[in-house]
Amino acid sequence: MRVRAVAEGVDERVYAHKLRFLTFDESWKLFEQRAFGNMQRVDEDLQKIGKEMVQKCGGLPLAIVVLAGLLSRMRKNEWHEMCTSLWRRLKDNSIHVSTSVFDLRFKEMRQELKLCFLYLSVFPEDYEINVKDLIRLLVAEGFIQKDEEMTMEDLARYYIEELIDRSLVKAEKIERRKVMSCRIHDLLRDVAIKKAKELNFVNVYNDQHSSTSCRREVSHHLINNRYLCDRRVNKGLRSLLFFGQGPGISGGYVETFTLKLKLLRVLNLGGLMFLFHGEFHFSLPAVIGELIHLRYLGVADTGLNNLPAFISNLRFLQTLDAGGKQSLDFERTTDLSKLTSLRHVIGKFVGELLIGDAGNLQTLRSISSYSWSKLKHESLKNLRDLEIYDQYSTWEHQKIFPLDLVSLSKLTNLRVLKLEVKIFNLLLSESEEAVRFQFLVELTLHCDIRKLPKDMDLIFPSLEMFRLQGSKLEEDPMLVLQKLPRLEDLVLEYCHQIWSAEEA
Structure with missing residues (x-):
């Protein structure tokens, strides 16, 4: 202190x-x-x-x-x-x-680095910033220009790491030489806020109403629940961010959502809930469907259990973040087939997830094995982060669909893969030489696997992190895993040994 x-x-x-x-x-x-x-x-x-x-x-x-x-x-x-x-x-x-x-x-500093640093002032004091979340926000804000050699996300990460190298930002959590989260010193945050106000870059609210011509507004706490409907509206607002603590009163709630901000690009409603006629309404306000320039929509921990049809109006949407530790499953069909600019889709989509032209998609977490079977896998050429699971839908009957690694082998840019399915073919036959995951660095399997493939080092030559959960292993897995040339992190969780010492 x-x-x-x-x-x-x-x-x-x-x-x-x-x-x-x-x-x-x-x-x-x-x-x-x-x-x-x-x-x-x-x-x-x-x-x-x-x-x-x-x-x-x-x-x-x-x-x-x-x-x-x-x-x-x-x-x-x-x-x-x-x-x-x-x-x-x-x-x-x-x-x-x-x-x-x-x-x-x-x-x-060069201009791009200045923008990235000033943007850190939007986060609450002593806040541990998830680097992937920060990257997606920086891209949606338009701070990162396209580059022929690097994706915008890779370029944003480069800028963040440069800020860390300059000791302006502290790397908080590092896994396999990669910064996963960071934090800004409170003194430097104070200076960044001061500089941001001088440049009219961002305006941070607490519990006071005020009007401003600033294009970015942030609220860390909603003490007055009429914040969104009572104050004067800045029609030129491009970004509106809220940082709540999770669903319910403690995270904040609003009685109405009447802001009509036609130019809005970034909207983060993390931890908010919506109150209509004294009752909580577990759906998005219809006015959000009119924000046709929206690039980023954050609805994590908002109590939502479905995404309304008007989500299809957001044709320029790049990031849909409906994740969060307290977020609910989306059990109805979610239609994102018209959103061809999507780069990151995050949430638990238990019901069918419809995706159209997904050439820009990099993150898909998480999708049912049934929905995965219906996608055109060859169109997912830029997918880097994928999570698939078996679902138990209460809204409609959907059978568990078998999954094999052959359907994933077309994802030539895949880096992170998590499978939480009961039925899939990990035991590839020796003849299936074409199935290779040249760039996969992180693999999580949550299922009952009896044996790991003997040629696992050939299937996953770049694997750095492997997590296996809930399996009854008939053979010692180390006989296979020790051959992986780049493996650094290994987690065997809730895995049972059913081979004898003599057999091992």
Whole structure:
């Protein structure tokens, strides 16, 4: 906690520990690790300049790390310019060190990186940001330009990792050398919010109503449930984001949804519910069907159990995020066949899921084996992340459909695969040489498999992570798994051993 008075006010019996500033030796060691980490030999002149700037940071760790990250990417002559600029800004002792260092750093960023950093101000304080969610938002906002060599999602990840390299963002969770979640330091978040307001980039609300011409508005808490219908409407609004805590009153609710924002591109209603005539309504308000420019629709943890037919009006929709830990299954038929711009579809689609031209689709989680059998698999050439399961529909009878890996072999860009099905053919015969998953790095199987294929290393040559759940294994799986050349993570969960020690 940064404010000592607040910490002491929580409980007078609690001692509030005051963190000290670093000594110069500690500061220099921290700076060296970050600024000179990739250098074989450190120039004496650079050391001298570095020590001069470290002295000006006054022992503040955040300022030292941010400054070092900036300098690590600069040439020798640029170090001199940075030192001069920093000294000029710090002549007045009233100027905060970290703010001054950040201003220098922000100025030298290219435009795409500035937009990505400022966008982090939309997330609540100390919020663990899922990198995949962030990537999808950045793409939908239009911050990421198309590139011939990289997908927009890969380019967005590159920018996020660059922010991490610059020590502006902290990598929170890393799996197999890949950042899965990140967090922004609260001091840097404060600076980002300040800069975003100066540039009229985003406006963050709490419990107060106000009007603004800003194109992005964010609410972290809905204290007044008339927020959406009482305040003045900014007709030019492009993004509207809510961060609730899950369905119900604690996450927030609205009595009506009357905003008609024809230019809206991003709408995240995470954790909200809709109240009509005093009762909760478990469906989307019809006005959302009029948002024809929408690229991103987030309805996770909103209590929905179906998606209305007007979803087909959103012809430019790229991301439909209906996931979430407390989200319900969609048991009726969901028709997305007219949405040809879809890149990411997330939710539990128990009923039939209709998908049309899916050439842009990269994420599909999760779909029933029955719905999967009806898709044109050859059109899913860009699919990277896939989850398939057997469903038990209460709305209509659908039989469990057998699934084999041959139907998945056409997905040449597949990276992550999760199968939660009872009937599928994993035991490929030796003659089926054509079935290969050259790029698959993560495989999760939740089913009763008795034996793993002996040529699994040939089927999945790039596999890095394998998770098997709920199987009764007749043979020691390690005899097969030890052959996988790139396997790093292995999880055998609720798997039972039914072979004897002599047989093993």
